[in-house]
Amino acid sequence: MGRFERVSSQRIYQQIVDQITRMVQEGTLRPGDRLPPERQLAEEFGVSRSAVREALSALRMLGLVEARVGEGTFVTQPPDERFISPLALVLTIEQSEAVGRELLELRAALEAESAALAAVRREAEDLAAMEEALGDMERDLQEGRLGAEADWRFHDAVASASGNSLLLQTMRSLSDTMKEALGLYREQLLRIPGMGRTLLQDHLEILEAIRNQDAAAARERMLKHITRVQEHLYG
Known part of the structure; x- marks a missing residue:
């Protein structure tokens, strides 16, 4: 995919969340887009797969992505801002x-x-x-x-x-x-x-x-x- 920046921080997963959130807001990632598998995301971000899992879990809580069994993780419509996760x-x-x-x-x-x-x-x-x-x-x-x-x-x-x-x-x-x-x-x-x-x-x-x-x-x-x-x- 090659679109993600490598990150390094004590709170790595939050940087991943911030980056994907920004990409959704800017339209780089659109509703319906499928994210790469965990392994590929970990390689592109330069982090562990556990950090990617934490980030994806947080993004699901935010309502920005959804996991579909057997298909992968997909970008969803941005949630109503009145509902704060x-x-x-x-x-x-x-x-x-x-x-x-x-x-x-x-x-x-x-x-x-x-x-x-x-x-x-x-x-x-x-x-x-x-x-x-x-x-x-x-x-x-x-x-x-x-x-x-x-x-x-x-x-x-x-x-x-x-x-x-x-x-x-x-x-x-x-x-x-x-x-x-x-x-x-x-x-x-x-x-x-x-x-x-x-x-x-x-x-x-x-x-x-x-x-x-x-x-x-x-x-x-x-x-x-x-x-x-x-x-x-x-x-």
């Missing part, structure tokens, strides 16, 4: 302080209560999942990585420990948005000297309260953590 929401956070603030407000509402419920209802396997996530977060910090995936796994484990299936379902319905937002937040926050260790300590204190079955402390510490993030990002 999780990825579309994430892509506005970098430009919109209001959207970033609202997402953190939503997290505070969901996760403070999630932590309180987790303190009452957590099981041994829940604590093990939280401890594993924080171990990975600390390792990422030591090795200079963002640790966004480990961060999300900790918060997901807290939601799971809450024992509230609707709360967990709500959190997981936002998982793509949350994971990407955590990456954006941590990318900015870790530029502040010592902030990586501070954020890790916040999580350790939340875990301690949940382990001790102290619902009030768990709620307070989760809220304190999210408020800290908001204050440093938006003042």
Whole structure:
């Protein structure tokens, strides 16, 4: 095909999404056009096939492509802009302080209560999942990585420990948005000297309260953590 530019970045798949989106907007790719197979796309972009898969998944969420069994992936009609997908929401956070603030407000509402419920209802396997996530977060910090995936796994484990299936379902319905937002937040926050260790300590204190079955402390510490993030990002 030869139309795609090679990309390199920590967030490779987003660059692929941006490039294909731009090609659709400019008319280089039109509704009904079939994209090359994953292997060919990976070669043209100069990335791994897993990065291509992530990008295609995101493009499907945006409504820009559709997969047809046995045929391939095809460009669709651009979706109505009033309907914002999780990825579309994430892509506005970098430009919109209001959207970033609202997402953190939503997290505070969901996760403070999630932590309180987790303190009452957590099981041994829940604590093990939280401890594993924080171990990975600390390792990422030591090795200079963002640790966004480990961060999300900790918060997901807290939601799971809450024992509230609707709360967990709500959190997981936002998982793509949350994971990407955590990456954006941590990318900015870790530029502040010592902030990586501070954020890790916040999580350790939340875990301690949940382990001790102290619902009030768990709620307070989760809220304190999210408020800290908001204050440093938006003042």
